[in-house]
Amino acid sequence: MARLDKGSDEEYAYNFERISLDQEIPEELEGLVREKVENKQSALESDKIRFSDYSIENRDRDQTFVQYEPAENIPQFDNFERLLEGQRFSHTTYTEPPKPEFQAIRIQDGETGEMAIAFLNYSRSQIMGRTSWARMKVGSEKHRKVDDSLISIPDRVDAVYYDEMMYIFVQSKFEKVFDYLAEYERCADNVIETIEETDIPFHDFEMFSEAVYGNNRVLRLMYKVHERGVYEDMDSADAAYIRENFDSDVKFEENGDGEMAIKMDDKRDVWAVLRFFNDDHLDSPLTDEQYISLSKQDAG
Numbered sequence: 299m300a301r302l303d304k305g306s307d308e309e310y311a312y313n314f315e316r317i318s319l320d321q322e323i324p325e326e327l328e329g330l331v332r333e334k335v336e337n338k339q340s341a342l343e344s345d346k347i348r349f350s351d352y353s354i355e356n357r358d359r360d361q362t363f364v365q366y367e368p369a370e371n372i373p374q375f376d377n378f379e380r381l382l383e384g385q386r387f388s389h390t391t392y393t394e395p396p397k398p399e400f401q402a403i404r405i406q407d408g409e410t411g412e413m414a415i416a417f418l419n420y421s422r423s424q425i426m427g428r429t430s431w432a433r434m435k436v437g438s439e440k441h442r443k444v445d446d447s448l449i450s451i452p453d454r455v456d457a458v459y460y461d462e463m464m465y466i467f468v469q470s471k472f473e474k475v476f477d478y479l480a481e482y483e484r485c486a487d488n489v490i491e492t493i494e495e496t497d498i499p500f501h502d503f504e505m506f507s508e509a510v511y512g513n514n515r516v517l518r519l520m521y522k523v524h525e526r527g528v529y530e531d532m533d534s535a536d537a538a539y540i541r542e543n544f545d546s547d548v549k550f551e552e553n554g555d556g557e558m559a560i561k562m563d564d565k566r567d568v569w570a571v572l573r574f575f576n577d578d579h580l581d582s583p584l585t586d587e588q589y590i591s592l593s594k595q596d597a598g
Contacts, residue, residue, distance in 0.1 A: 299390055300381075300399050310374045310477045312399065314381050315390035327403050327451070331416040334455040338364050338467060354478075354521055357469055365466040372464060373481040382459070384413060392425055392449050400475040401451075415459040419471035424450050482517035485524035486510055493575065497534045499559035501551065509565035519572050528577040534558075540574060548574045 303311040319327075341347045342364060350356060352367035369375050381402060392398065403416040426448040434441040435448070456471040457464055466472045473479075490507055500506055510516050523529055534557075541550050541558065547570040553559040560571060 299392070299401050301396055302399060304396070308377070310480055311377050312381075314385075314387050314402075316387045317392070317401075318389050328405055330451070330453070331403055331405060331414070331455055331458070334416075334467065335458060338465075352464075352466055354473075354518060354525070357518070363466075363469075365469065367464045367466065369459065369462050369464055372476050374477045381415065382413070384411075393447065397422065403455075412461075416455045417457045417459070417472070417475050418452055418454065419456055419468075419474045421452070424452070426450055478521075479514060479517065482514075482521045483511070486517055486520040489520055489524050489529060489575075492530055496529075496532060498532065498537050499553060499555075499557050501553055501559050501561045505562050505565060506560075506568060506571060509562070509568035512565065513568075516568055516572070519569070519576070523572055523576045526576055529575040532575065537574075546570070546574070 299315050299317055300312045301315070303313045338347070342349055347362045347364055350363045350365050352365040352371075356363050356365060381404075384404070384406060398420040400420050401418050403418070404413060405416070406413045435444050436442075454468060456468040456475060457466045459465075464472075490510065494503060510520055537550065537558065537560075540546055540548060547567075549561040549563070549567065549570070550558045551561040560574075562568065562571065
């Protein structure tokens with residue numbers, strides 16, 4: 299069980315603790331991990347899902363992926379070293395504060411020492427009946443009242459670490475476990491600083507910045523903008539080309555200096571602005587038509 303270390307100077311440092319379990323539960327948890335891995339392997343072999351390197355853009359695509367990512371590329375991964383070393387930790391419970399961030403199931407080969415770790419994002423709904431007037435357990439013939447909260451484990455595995463590689467089954471929950479939001483914010487800082495220094499003016503740059511940091515979905519798009527990197531070389535000539543050649547929902551109006559500046563009526567217009575900086579306006583070489591492509595895939 300992982301909880302944020304409130305006493306650490308690092309923003310995302312964890313305390314790892316161990317949940318005490320009855321003898322049969324660890325075997326069932328191992329069975330859960332094996333079942334989910336074998337199901338993915340079977341689906342890959344029958345071409346029901348695809349195997350792909352990890353990309354945030356896979357969230358926007360129709361296909362289902364098993365993704366892989368070298369552990370060294372995962373933000374904050376250094377904070378997980380103690381978990382990977384196979385250490386034993388002190389005991390805890392699900393209900394101790396602060397709330398858990400995620401849970402991990404470690405499986406180790408007794409002979410070779412090889413270890414696999416399954417990660418599951420934590421949800422408060424796993425603690426069942428905390429606000430219920432009465433909690434009952436289903437018996438063989440009748441329901442029986444129980445006094446303690448019931449703890450459930452989700453019937454899923456979000457990611458599996460093995461041999462310095464992370465295999466990602468549920469992308470959104472994997473990103474929560476590994477604090478990708480912090481990485482999105484770091485990338486957003488870089489993008490906003492660069493855009494502010496370009497010669498493409500804004501009527502209200504503060505509104506643009508607030509719209510970015512106020513919405514996690516926008517932050518994910520900012521990560522794409524950062525990874526693509528086109529924004530670093532954009533200038534007023536690029537803005538003029540979009541205005542003159544595309545029926546775009548990016549709004550430009552003349553400012554007090556007589557320049558055509560990006561205009562946002564409200565924070566919802568941030569999507570259109572980021573589509574501009576993400577190079578989503580494309581020309582077709584076959585038809586000379588112009589398109590907005592929200593989910594690009596390199597074809598070169």
